[in-house]
Amino acid sequence: MAKIVGDIVIDVEKCKGCGVCVTGCPQDVLILGKEVNAKGYNFVVKQNNKCIGCANCAMICPDAVITVYRAKIEE
Amino acid sequence: MHYCPGCGHGTTHRLVAEVIDEMGIQDKTIGIAPVGCAVLAYNYFDVDMQEAAHGRAPALATAVKRLMPEKFVFTYQGDGDLAAIGTAETVHAINRGEKFVIIFINNGIYGMTGGQMAPTTLEGMPTSTSPYGRELDLMGNPLKITELVANLPGAYFVTRQSVHTPANVRKAKKAIKQAFENQAKGHGTSFVEIVSNCNSGWKLTPIKANEWMEQNMFPFYPLGDIKVDGKLVK
Amino acid sequence: MMKELRLMKGNEALAEAAIRYGADGYFGYPITPQSEVIEYLMAERPERRTGMVVLQAESEVAAINMVYGGAACGKRVMTSSSSPGVSLKMEGVSYIAGAELPCLVANIQRGGPGLGTIQPSQADYFQATKGGGHGDYRMIVLAPASVQEMSDFVSLGFDLAFKYRNPAMILSDGVIGQMMEKVELQPQRARRTEEEIIQECPWATTGKPATRGHNIITSLELDPGRQEKFNLKLQKKYKEIERNEVRYEEINCDDADYILVAFGSSARICQKAMDIARAEGIKVGLLRPITLWPFPYKPIKTLAQHAKGFLVVELNAGQMIEDVQLAVAEKVKVEHFGRYGGIIPAPGEVLEALKSKVIGG
Numbered sequence: 001m002a003k004i005v006g007d008i009v010i011d012v013e014k015c016k017g018c019g020v021c022v023t024g025c026p027q028d029v030l031i032l033g034k035e036v037n038a039k040g041y042n043f044v045v046k047q048n049n050k051c052i053g054c055a056n057c058a059m060i061c062p063d064a065v066i067t068v069y070r071a072k073i074e075e
Numbered sequence: 076m077h078y079c080p081g082c083g084h085g086t087t088h089r090l091v092a093e094v095i096d097e098m099g100i101q102d103k104t105i106g107i108a109p110v111g112c113a114v115l116a117y118n119y120f121d122v123d124m125q126e127a128a129h130g131r132a133p134a135l136a137t138a139v140k141r142l143m144p145e146k147f148v149f150t151y152q153g154d155g156d157l158a159a160i161g162t163a164e165t166v167h168a169i170n171r172g173e174k175f176v177i178i179f180i181n182n183g184i185y186g187m188t189g190g191q192m193a194p195t196t197l198e199g200m201p202t203s204t205s206p207y208g209r210e211l212d213l214m215g216n217p218l219k220i221t222e223l224v225a226n227l228p229g230a231y232f233v234t235r236q237s238v239h240t241p242a243n244v245r246k247a248k249k250a251i252k253q254a255f256e257n258q259a260k261g262h263g264t265s266f267v268e269i270v271s272n273c274n275s276g277w278k279l280t281p282i283k284a285n286e287w288m289e290q291n292m293f294p295f296y297p298l299g300d301i302k303v304d305g306k307l308v309k
Numbered sequence: 310m311m312k313e314l315r316l317m318k319g320n321e322a323l324a325e326a327a328i329r330y331g332a333d334g335y336f337g338y339p340i341t342p343q344s345e346v347i348e349y350l351m352a353e354r355p356e357r358r359t360g361m362v363v364l365q366a367e368s369e370v371a372a373i374n375m376v377y378g379g380a381a382c383g384k385r386v387m388t389s390s391s392s393p394g395v396s397l398k399m400e401g402v403s404y405i406a407g408a409e410l411p412c413l414v415a416n417i418q419r420g421g422p423g424l425g426t427i428q429p430s431q432a433d434y435f436q437a438t439k440g441g442g443h444g445d446y447r448m449i450v451l452a453p454a455s456v457q458e459m460s461d462f463v464s465l466g467f468d469l470a471f472k473y474r475n476p477a478m479i480l481s482d483g484v485i486g487q488m489m490e491k492v493e494l495q496p497q498r499a500r501r502t503e504e505e506i507i508q509e510c511p512w513a514t515t516g517k518p519a520t521r522g523h524n525i526i527t528s529l530e531l532d533p534g535r536q537e538k539f540n541l542k543l544q545k546k547y548k549e550i551e552r553n554e555v556r557y558e559e560i561n562c563d564d565a566d567y568i569l570v571a572f573g574s575s576a577r578i579c580q581k582a583m584d585i586a587r588a589e590g591i592k593v594g595l596l597r598p599i600t601l602w603p604f605p606y607k608p609i610k611t612l613a614q615h616a617k618g619f620l621v622v623e624l625n626a627g628q629m630i631e632d633v634q635l636a637v638a639e640k641v642k643v644e645h646f647g648r649y650g651g652i653i654p655a656p657g658e659v660l661e662a663l664k665s666k667v668i669g670g
Contacts, residue, residue, distance in 0.1 A: 018081030018274075025243050028088035041080065056241035062085030063076060094317045103516040108527075117525045123514035125375065125381045126527035128404050134371040135378030139514070140364045142334050143503075144518055164374070167367035285368070 006053020081281025083271030130161020172229030172263030373401030383513030403442030407528030428651025431485030565594030
């Protein structure tokens with residue numbers, strides 16, 4: 001059976017730490033980190049590897065911070 | 076982009092840009108920016124852009140579209156711009172059935188100038204010029220401009236959307252695409268309202284603002300199509 | 310080629326000239342005494358004659374902002390109105406000047422302030438030449454004194470507007486707009502193609518091809534340093550216009566002891582007053598500024614070296630006189646004669662004023 005796996009790349013310097021992607025993620029992949037970027041925002045970080053590549057986070061991000069990758073893996 | 080964290084402007088900008096890109100009309104699109112938070116929208120769209128005086132975007136767009144009917148023209152306006160100072164330009168451009176797209180961001184407040192009362196501010200909603208909440212007997216009623224313009228014969232497509240959840244973003248994009256496709260077919264005005272948040276003006280965190288929007292804005296400004304293919308559906 | 314002569318109202322001549330110049334768009338709103346401009350255009354069906362767009366807007370505010378939008382596309386666009394309507398347009402004119410866009414605005418002046426009268430006046434001189442809208446900007450201002458000039462100044466106004474990327478105004482009045490005279494019409498010119506517009510106006514929002522960055526038409530600058538730089542650039546342009554574009558007419562000034570200074574309809578009255586004075590043996594000359602901005606300071610300064618006095622005649626309480634006074638610099642007497650609120654003086658009144666205020670005074 002094929003399984004879809006995803007991953008994301010976060011452009012941390014563009015992130016404003018609003019957190020709407022955190023609520024948009026069905027897999028609880030995202031969380032606002034403790035570190036801050038050059039703008040002084042707590043940027044979003046990954047907290048697990050459960051990403052399914054649904055792209056909800058990228059869809060809802062107002063600043064186009066997140067790039068989503070998706071791959072089909074045959075098991 | 077200069078918008079506050081979590082602001083719906085950024086998402087809406089992206090959707091408009093994606094539609095322009097997907098339709099392959101970048102070289103024939105002319106956008107009109109408003110006065111308000113989106114005043115600098117002209118910097119974010121990689122198409123030719125004009126910056127209008129407060130509320131006058133539909134007048135500019137009228138001339139652009141009539142002088143160059145083969146181009147795609149859109150205005151991007153906030154509630155103060157479109158529904159207060161520019162009400163006449165909005166109503167008359169739509170009533171003439173001008174063949175362009177209006178993207179209307181309604182967050183019930185003047186964001187750029189620091190959170191003053193907008194024509195769409197809800198009853199009881201505190202702003203810096205309605206510090207004890209909007210009192211209807213004193214300040215008048217919130218204006219449902221979208222329902223108002225939907226009743227004009229020149230309006231071809233009128234819809235109200237939001238961009239605060241992934242599902243809503245998908246729907247909003249579909250609506251924006253529909254609006255631009257209507258223009259391609261030479262139909263009258265397409266009007267897409269996006270009910271949006273103003274975290275700074277509402278003095279809430281982005282997440283809380285979205286919750287507040289669902290609980291307070293949506294009951295008064297219900298989402299969905301109001302007019303499709305020139306016919307009222309709601 | 311045979312000259313094409315026609316008997317026309319000033320307002321009609323302006324409208325016909327716009328079509329023949331190859332204007333792309335006219336956006337207006339009715340107001341007395343200039344409504345014939347849009348009435349004539351609507352009757353002529355310029356959309357069939359040349360493809361010109363003519364639209365009656367919902368207000369003067371909308372009309373001038375349609376002009377802004379059209380001008381931003383490099384199109385030759387214009388509007389016209391009368392005094393109260395022109396006040397409404399001033400916001401747009403300031404934006405147009407701030408965005409460095411070319412356009413033509415005609416003001417067929419009536420008496421003011423406020424709603425005033427519908428009769429002729431020249432009381433918008435300050436508004437036209439000193440600003441009107443907000444911010445440090447200038448408008449090229451042309452003052453026609455005949456129906457012929459109502460026609461000719463359309464092309465002159467557009468040419469200057471495009472040469473300098475600046476709004477130009479035809480400052481006329483109810484006399485010139487409403488009266489009928491013989492006018493020699495200019496031949497029909499073709500409207501420019503999109504390719505020609507892109508060539509002439511590479512800054513215009515005509516749609517961004519892959520070969521260039523996007524064009525932005527704006528008057529906004531958040532950085533005060535950059536805004537000051539832009540203001541300095543504007544001022545440099547205005548200085549250039551002042552150097553190159555001063556236009557005026559001198560009649561009988563060479564031997565004149567007394568100079569009448571008047572523009573537009575007042576200049577015509579003064580011409581008659583001058584003739585009567587000359588018949589009486591008083592050597593009177595007339596200087597008629599054609600561009601009110603840039604103002605002909607130099608020729609007036611030169612005349613002040615020999616003349617005994619000046620009478621500035623305007624249909625207002627004394628506006629252009631301030632520019633004449635600047636030019637004369639107290640060398641000789643400068644007096645004002647005006648009628649207000651729509652009253653037009655007879656040539657005899659002008660001569661009386663010259664005698665009592667300048668010669669005898």
